[in-house]
Amino acid sequence: MASNFLTTVALPVTETWLSGLDPARGLRFRDHFSAATETVAKGVSSSRAAASIGQVQKWRDFCDELGLDPFLEAFEDKVPILQVFIHRVRIGELATNGNPIKSQSVEDYLRAVAQTFLAMGAGDPRLNTALKTDFRIARMLAAWKKADPPANRVKPIPISVIRRIACIAQHLPATASAERLRATADMIIIAFFFLLRPGEYTDSASDTTPFTLGDVQLAIGGRRLNLATASDAELDQARTASLTFTTQKNGVENEVIQHSLSGDPYICGVKAIKRRVCHLRSHNAPLSTPLGRVYTGTGSRTQSVSPTLITKTLRDAVTWLGADLGFLPSEVPARSLRAAGAMALLVAKVDPDI
Secondary structure (H helix, E strand, C coil): CCHHHHCCCCCCCCHHHHHCCCCCHHCCCHHHHHHHHHHCCCCCCHHHHHHHHHHHHHHHHHHHCCCCCCCCCCCCCCCCHHHHHHHHHHCCCCCCCCCCCHHHHHHHHHHHHHHHHCCCCCCCECCCCCCECCHHHHHHHHHHHHHHHCCCEEECCCCHHHHHHHHHHHCCCCCCHHHHHHHHHHHHHHHHHHCHHHHHCCCCCCCCCEHHHHHHEEEEEEEEEEEEEEEEHHHCCCCEEEECCCCCCCCCCCCEEEEEECCCCCCCHHHHHHHHHHHHHCHHHHHHHCEEEECCCCCCEEEECCCCHHHHHHHHCCCCCCCCCCHHHHCCCCCCCHHHHHHHHHHHHCCCCC
């Protein structure tokens, strides 16, 4: 019963009209309903879906302990039950990691429970008759938000950090073992110029989609190059590179962001993209291959440029450059590159409406 509650959505028991249908049509309807339910589940990343399942399981454990129906059908006012639940989540008693959590995370638990109600055709238990969050729940969340410590702001790393990484990468030997380090440096440069989130420039599971070989456009003047047939010499002559946003969170769908050669011998988004294209092409990688994927030898053996590797590379550079940077290596995550690129645009007084 618990498994069905958490991972599947059955047709409401009141839908007895199905019993009157021709069996073949009824089966077809159920198949399509199951497919639609699976599509709903795919609307979020696998990690978020897994987190939601864990959160709903905590709700079921809470209800089982109190002998309650998980949908609280016997209660006209469901808010007091929800209040106790989120209180126990807040103090860590029902949090999946067993520790006290912040207000925003408590909201995630509450949202997961509400979505389970809605998936079964029941009303959202958080809302009052005016279809707004009940004031009791809203005030609890507001009080916790005030009590929570301030969020850790991502520090924009200076260009000197990226320059050191780029310089080291360009002087690495041309070996398969060094290819992943060169790819890491290239993805750091690309993320800096295109203001990308980690999930958009690394080859890892996340809430967004990484840019792939098929999202890249290279051009010489006004002539767009065919990445499948252009020669290496033509690729080397490309003066602009662009990325097309498809399902990434960072931009409008099908919007194209383009950069020209920066003129810097080490830090250039166009050159970094060209290097990634050449590497992937040389291994006959399909267009769906993330730019952060690395072929490390013969055949199809690959490695990934992961957020963890990006963070380690940045922190190693910060450590080498020393305390004069004004922050500690531990304060630099992979997300710092987007902030660094935005800061560079601000310092250069680039028009934000471009």
